[in-house]
Amino acid sequence: MAQGRKRNRKWLWISLGVILVGAAVIIGVVIWQNNNGGGKNDEAVMPEAEKQETAQTEATIDAEVVNAQGEKQKVVQYEGEDPNTLEELTGVVTYAGVNGENLMVRVSIDQYLTEGSCELTLTRGGATIYNSIADIVGDVATATCKGFDIPVAELGGGEVQININLKADGKSGEIRGEASI
Numbered sequence: 001m002a003q004g005r006k007r008n009r010k011w012l013w014i015s016l017g018v019i020l021v022g023a024a025v026i027i028g029v030v031i032w033q034n035n036n037g038g039g040k041n042d043e044a045v046m047p048e049a050e051k052q053e054t055a056q057t058e059a060t061i062d063a064e065v066v067n068a069q070g071e072k073q074k075v076v077q078y079e080g081e082d083p084n085t086l087e088e089l090t091g092v093v094t095y096a097g098v099n100g101e102n103l104m105v106r107v108s109i110d111q112y113l114t115e116g117s118c119e120l121t122l123t124r125g126g127a128t129i130y131n132s133i134a135d136i137v138g139d140v141a142t143a144t145c146k147g148f149d150i151p152v153a154e155l156g157g158g159e160v161q162i163n164i165n166l167k168a169d170g171k172s173g174e175i176r177g178e179a180s181i
Contacts, residue, residue, distance in 0.1 A: 083110040089166040089173030096162055096179035102149040107164055107175055109136065109143040116168020118145035123161045130155060136168050143168075157181050 083090060091109035098104075107118060116136035122129050134146040145164065162177040 084112055087171065089168060089171050091166065091173070091175045093162055093175060093177030096177050098152060098181055101152055103152055103155060103179060103181060105148040105162060105179070107145040109166060111143060112138060112141055113143040113168045114138040116166065119165040120148050121163045122155065123163065124158060129160065152181055155181055
């Protein structure tokens with residue numbers, strides 16, 4: 001009987017072991033750098049635009065944090081004019097429609113307010129058909145009227161014009177809209 005040549009595959013197992021250990025070391029280094037902020041300390045090689053963007057992002061996050069006394073810190077705004085510095089109150093009717101037996105009117109106010117009043121006047125053909133007053137409620141960075149739910153039976157059908165007068169913090173403003181009943 002002829003004996004075949006027996007191959008020594010020891011070198012194959014050693015090579016495979018070295019490759020696996022090397023891969024494990026590389027993965028471990030990458031994970032360690034990510035957990036220890038390896039990329040955050042490389043500001044010397046970071047382009048100036050990225051440094052500014054990172055600083056703005058960190059400032060925004062810091063500005064939204066509530067301080068130890070429970071007071072909300074001022075939110076930093078980066079685009080457009082700050083609506084809180086305007087001399088009049090502004091906003092928009094976010095919803096005006098019939099829901100069941102009621103005409104629902106919802107308003108968003110652009111400024112941050114903690115108190116004040118919203119006076120709703122509904123008109124049709126220049127004649128006032130309904131009046132109501134609601135309080136202003138503060139939201140995260142804006143405010144809203146508590147909301148108006150008007151029975152449709154009091155209004156009749158057709159188009160109505162919505163006029164809401166805002167009064168708060170010594171300022172006033174007007175929001176207009178329309179609804180179809």
